[in-house]
Amino acid sequence: MTPRRSNAAIIIDDVARAAGISTATVSRAFSRPHMLRPETVALVRKLADQLGYQPNPAARALSTGRQGNIAIVLPDIANPFFPPLLRAAQAAADAAGYSVFLGDSDENSTREARLIGKLTMQVEGFILASSRMTNRKIVELGERQPVVLINRDIPGLPRVLIDPAKGIGAAVEHLSQLGHKNIAYVSGPAASWSNQQREYAVEKSCAKHKLRLRTLPIGHPDFESGREITEKVLALKRVTAVITFDDSVAHGLLAGLAERGIDVPRALSVIGCDDVLGASTYPALTSVSARCDEAGRLAFELLHKSLNDEGGDDIRSVLDTWLVARGTTGPARID
Amino acid sequence: MTPRRSNAAIIIDDVARAAGISTATVSRAFSRPHMLRPETVALVRKLADQLGYQPNPAARALSTGRQGNIAIVLPDIANPFFPPLLRAAQAAADAAGYSVFLGDSDENSTREARLIGKLTMQVEGFILASSRMTNRKIVELGERQPVVLINRDIPGLPRVLIDPAKGIGAAVEHLSQLGHKNIAYVSGPAASWSNQQREYAVEKSCAKHKLRLRTLPIGHPDFESGREITEKVLALKRVTAVITFDDSVAHGLLAGLAERGIDVPRALSVIGCDDVLGASTYPALTSVSARCDEAGRLAFELLHKSLNDEGGDDIRSVLDTWLVARGTTGPARID
DNA sequence: GTGAAAGCGCTAACAC
DNA sequence: GTGTTAGCGCTTTCAC
Numbered sequence: 221m222t223p224r225r226s227n228a229a230i231i232i233d234d235v236a237r238a239a240g241i242s243t244a245t246v247s248r249a250f251s252r253p254h255m256l257r258p259e260t261v262a263l264v265r266k267l268a269d270q271l272g273y274q275p276n277p278a279a280r281a282l283s284t285g286r287q288g289n290i291a292i293v294l295p296d297i298a299n300p301f302f303p304p305l306l307r308a309a310q311a312a313a314d315a316a317g318y319s320v321f322l323g324d325s326d327e328n329s330t331r332e333a334r335l336i337g338k339l340t341m342q343v344e345g346f347i348l349a350s351s352r353m354t355n356r357k358i359v360e361l362g363e364r365q366p367v368v369l370i371n372r373d374i375p376g377l378p379r380v381l382i383d384p385a386k387g388i389g390a391a392v393e394h395l396s397q398l399g400h401k402n403i404a405y406v407s408g409p410a411a412s413w414s415n416q417q418r419e420y421a422v423e424k425s426c427a428k429h430k431l432r433l434r435t436l437p438i439g440h441p442d443f444e445s446g447r448e449i450t451e452k453v454l455a456l457k458r459v460t461a462v463i464t465f466d467d468s469v470a471h472g473l474l475a476g477l478a479e480r481g482i483d484v485p486r487a488l489s490v491i492g493c494d495d496v497l498g499a500s501t502y503p504a505l506t507s508v509s510a511r512c513d514e515a516g517r518l519a520f521e522l523l524h525k526s527l528n529d530e531g532g533d534d535i536r537s538v539l540d541t542w543l544v545a546r547g548t549t550g551p552a553r554i555d
Numbered sequence: 556m557t558p559r560r561s562n563a564a565i566i567i568d569d570v571a572r573a574a575g576i577s578t579a580t581v582s583r584a585f586s587r588p589h590m591l592r593p594e595t596v597a598l599v600r601k602l603a604d605q606l607g608y609q610p611n612p613a614a615r616a617l618s619t620g621r622q623g624n625i626a627i628v629l630p631d632i633a634n635p636f637f638p639p640l641l642r643a644a645q646a647a648a649d650a651a652g653y654s655v656f657l658g659d660s661d662e663n664s665t666r667e668a669r670l671i672g673k674l675t676m677q678v679e680g681f682i683l684a685s686s687r688m689t690n691r692k693i694v695e696l697g698e699r700q701p702v703v704l705i706n707r708d709i710p711g712l713p714r715v716l717i718d719p720a721k722g723i724g725a726a727v728e729h730l731s732q733l734g735h736k737n738i739a740y741v742s743g744p745a746a747s748w749s750n751q752q753r754e755y756a757v758e759k760s761c762a763k764h765k766l767r768l769r770t771l772p773i774g775h776p777d778f779e780s781g782r783e784i785t786e787k788v789l790a791l792k793r794v795t796a797v798i799t800f801d802d803s804v805a806h807g808l809l810a811g812l813a814e815r816g817i818d819v820p821r822a823l824s825v826i827g828c829d830d831v832l833g834a835s836t837y838p839a840l841t842s843v844s845a846r847c848d849e850a851g852r853l854a855f856e857l858l859h860k861s862l863n864d865e866g867g868d869d870i871r872s873v874l875d876t877w878l879v880a881r882g883t884t885g886p887a888r889i890d
Numbered sequence: 891g892t893g894a895a896a897g898c899g900c901t902a903a904c905a906c
Numbered sequence: 907g908t909g910t911t912a913g914c915g916c917t918t919t920c921a922c
Contacts, residue, residue, distance in 0.1 A: 231899055242909045247901055257907065277677050278622065279899035281613035282914045289656075289677075297645075298638045307632045310659050319673055321624075322657040324645050339654055342612050342624075443835045471835055478837040500778045500806055502813040502837065566915060577893045582917055592891060614915035617898045 230273040238267045250275055281342075290523060291339045293323035293332060294349040300468070300496040301512055302349065305370070309347060309516035316524055318344075329353045336361060344527050347519045348372065350412070366526035368519045371414050378522040378535040380515050384418045384493065387508035387541025388463070391491050392425035394506075394543055395461045399552040400489065402458040404434045406449055406473070408441040408465030415465055418493060422463055434459060441465050446472020450480065453488075460552040461489035463508075467497045470505055474548065485550030495544055503547030510541045565608040573602045585610055616677075625858060626674045628658035628667060629684040635803070635831040636847055637684065640705070644682060644851035651859055653679075664688045675700060679862050682854045683707065685747070701861035703854045706749050713857040713870040715850050719753045719828065722843035722876025723798070726826050727760035729841075729878055730796045734887040735824065737793040739769045741784055741808070743776040743800030750800055753828060757798055769794060776800050781807020785815065788823075795887040796824035798843075802832045805840055809883065820885030830879055838882030845876045 236243045241260070248255050249264035267273075281287040292309055294302050306322070313320045321339050325332035329352040336346065345366035351358060355374055361367055362377045369379035395403055405422045408415035419435065426433040434456050438445045446469035453462055453473065464470040470492030477484055484490055484503055495509035518537055525535075571578045576595070583590050584599035602608075616622040627644055629637050641657070648655045656674050660667035664687040671681065680701035686693060690709055696702055697712045704714035730738055740757045743750035754770065761768040769791050773780045781804035788797055788808065799805040805827030812819055819825055819838055830844035853872055860870075 233899085243900075244902080244910075245908055248908085251901075255907070260907080274672070274676060276617070276899050278613045278616035279914090280901075282611070282617055282899080282916085283901045285914080287613065292657075297642045300635070303633045303638055306657070307659055310632075310657060311661070314670070319656055319658075319677065321654055322627075322641070322645060323654075324642055326646070335649070337609070341609060342654065443833065468835075475835070475837045475839070498778065500803075500810070502810045504810070567917095568915085578916080579894080579918080580892060582915095583892085586917075590891075595891080611915050614898090615917075617900085618915080618917045620898080 230271045231276070232273070234271055235264065235268050235273045238271065239263055247275075287342055287344055288317060289319050289321060289343045290345050290347065290520070291321040291323055291336070291343045292347045292349065293325060293335060293351070295325050295327045295332075295352055297322070297324045301466070301494055304496070304513040305349060305516035305519075307516065308513035309520045312517045312520040312524075316520070318524075325352060327352060329357075333357060340365060345523045347516075347523055349516075349519070350414070366523055368523040368526065370515055370519050373413060373536070375536075376534055378526060378537070380519045380522065380537045380539065381417075382414070382510045382512070382515055382541060383538045384414070384508060384510070384541050385421045385424075387493075387510065387543055388418060388421040389425045389428075390543035391463055391506075391508055392422065392429055392431065394545060394549060395489060395491070395552075396429040396431060398461075398489065398550060400431065400461040401552065402432045402434070402456075403461040403463065404436055404453060404456055404459045406436045406438055406446070406453070406462060406464040406469055408438065408469070410437075418465060432458075438465065438469060442468050443472040443475070445469060446474075447476040447479075449473060450476025454480070454482070458555065459488075461491070461549070463491045463493070465493060467492035467494045467505060467507055470507070470548075471497060471501055474501055474503075474505070484548050487553055489549040489552075491543075491549060499546060501548075506546045506549040507544055508541050509544045511539060515539055565606045566611070567608070569606055570599065570603050570608050573606065574598055622677055622679055623652060624654050624656060624678045625680050625682065625855070626656040626658055626671070626678045627682045627684065628660060628670060628674075628686070630660050630662045630667075630687055632657070632659045636801070636829050639831070639848040640684060640851035640854075642851065643848035644855045647852045647855040647859075651855070653859075660687060662687060664692075668692060671696060680858045682851075682858055684851075684854070685749070701858055703858040703861065705850055705854050708748060708871070710871075711869055713861060713872075715854045715857065715872045715874065716752075717749070717845045717847070717850055717876060718873045719749070719843060719845075719876050720756045720759075722828075722845065722878055723753060723756035724760045724763075725878035726798055726841075726843055727757065727764055727766065729880060729884060730824060730826070730887075731764040731766060733796075733824065733885060735766065735796040736887065737767045737769070737791075738796040738798065739771055739788060739791055739794045741771045741773055741781070741788070741797060741799040741804055743773065743804070745772075753800060767793075773800065773804060777803050778807040778810070780804060781809075782811040782814075784808060785811025789815070789817070793890065794823075796826070796884070798826045798828070800828060802827035802829045802840060802842055805842070805883075806832060806836055809836055809838075809840070819883050822888050824884040824887070826878075826884060834881060836883075841881045841884040842879055843876050844879045846874060850874055 232243045236246045249261045253261045310320045323335040349370040492507040495507040567578045571581045584596045588596045645655045658670040684705040827842040830842040
């Protein structure tokens with residue numbers, strides 16, 4: 221055994237000795253202060269500060285089985301949907317005293333599983349955002365450790381879902397009121413739960429408002445694909461408005477249209493989803509807004525409850541969406 | 556003491572017992588396999604797999620003092636400059652067997668210090684990207700633990716710097732060749748190392764090419780500020796081209812110009828910095844490009860070396876920048 | 891090449 | 907309210 225106590229590293233014994241008390245008392249001063257006389261706590265705290273003592277989390281974890289850590293795993297941190305979510309989740313975790321591990325699975329379920337495996341023993345629970353793993357794998361994980369899902373609907377696991385129904389309903393109604401009769405939906409990855417929800421919501425709303433709907437599939441949902449789909453969108457002769465799977469696609473489409481000199485919204489209205497671009501496009505993008513930061517915050521809250529055995533039931537927390545009308549939507553052109 | 560060994564949780568003893576050997580051997584099979592007979596290693600590995608054994612990192616950390624974790628701390632994960640950097644750093648760390656903690660300081664040096672304090676004992680080292688802490692604090696931290704800086708130039712600490720000189724030099728030359736004589740620089744936060752470098756580079760290049768330079772300060776560098784600065788930019792009568800602190804500001808400026816019907820690049824050329832928007836604006840933004848992902852990867856590499864005592868000298872790794880000319884720059888208008 | 895045993899720093903019974 | 911003490915699961919000297 222190497223005694224690594226050489227440089228720095230103040231430990232509990234140092235504080236105990238300095239205070240002339242036992243290590244147990246020092247320990248309690250940190251974890252259960254209410255058990256001690258206030259003066260004792262104060263003394264310990266003072267000395268600890270003075271010496272620069274900080275409880276060793278590894279030792280604490282070993283003894284208690286609680287690490288004070290959680291992990292957030294997501295497919296691609298560079299996708300603008302995730303940073304706000306991650307930011308909120310990490311802030312909430314921090315406020316609750318947890319530190320957070322980040323795992324970027326790079327859109328790969330194998331990598332995702334590996335990452336999770338590597339982190340399991342160091343965390344009390346996981347937040348899985350848009351997981352790429354199979355339901356089976358996720359359920360298995362959930363049996364071993366607290367898990368909260370974001371945008372994945374598996375009964376039995378606490379989950380936060382962003383429900384596009386209202387926002388898309390409002391979008392379609394907005395278009396309908398502007399006189400649009402023929403619209404298109406540029407869809408995202410078939411495997412994506414979010415895309416399934418969005419596509420379904422568009423269909424339902426169009427039926428309700430008696431609009432004719434065309435659907436255009438896209439590969440990887442990003443700016444480039446959005447730009448590339450422009451021709452196909454324009455080929456849909458009577459279509460006067462487009463709703464896209466997400467903002468990146470809408471953004472790409474806007475660029476494609478601008479390159480061709482197509483006036484938005486005069487010639488074509490465009491609506492995005494996620495509202496992560498804010499007003500940063502020109503014209504500013506009308507989008508179905510979702511509080512993705514709220515999703516992150518909520519996910520942590522659910523996890524926190526799970527960690528304190530307050531999980532209990534089958535929690536399915538649904539976040540609403542709404543329409544933010546900006547500059548890319550206008551009256552239907554008259555052919 | 557509560558024996559929490561009830562459910563699951565295979566530990567080293569289980570494997571040792573199953574193999575009919577000592578825990579020491581099992582331990583070595585994982586950390587020093589070359590010390591053992593190959594057959595022994597194979598046996599242990601097989602059994603461990605079978606039982607689903609995974610060494611407990613906390614116990615290991617307690618015993619060895621190495622946690623296999625690092626932390627990346629940054630001011631705002633929602634700033635588009637950071638996700639690619641974070642992504643690359645985390646990927647590199649993962650490949651080297653490290654797990655990564657994420658700390659978002661929310662642009663606040665106090666929070667940053669608190670986060671770091673909470674993480675210190677759980678990590679072997681830190682990557683501080685665009686730290687908001689004082690040099691003194693950072694140096695102090697560096698004395699206790701391996702630290703690598705990104706975009707912060709403190710002698711004695713390993714650091715990765717994105718040097719805007721070449722890129723901005725090329726940008727100014729590009730403008731000069733297009734016939735621009737009067738240009739403006741919309742500057743970022745005075746406290747930002749990056750802004751200092753960029754401003755200096757613009758000044759120097761303008762002197763070289765005999766261009767007249769005006770500087771416009773901005774508050775928080777983001778889209779909104781960029782849009783708000785539009786009037787002031789237009790008030791600079793003879794100015795025909797603008798370089799902005801970063802892409803967000805450029806993006807906002809483009810929006811502000813478009814709202815006023817100012818044609819880019821015919822009436823005004825615009826160049827951003829960081830190139831994080833890709834070709835996603837319209838017109839596509841000419842920008843000074845920097846491999847921020849490379850900065851993340853490199854930072855981890857330096858940290859990794861530090862962790863293995865190969866840090867040695869005063870490492871100052873400088874990344875070059877270059878110009879990506881797209882659609883927002885063109886010949887100077889003739890007044 | 892392998893085992894026995896002493897810790898790593900902390901917490902939690904259990905006494906007092 | 908506070909101290910004593912036995913671990914938490916792992917690694918690492920020493921022996922052999």
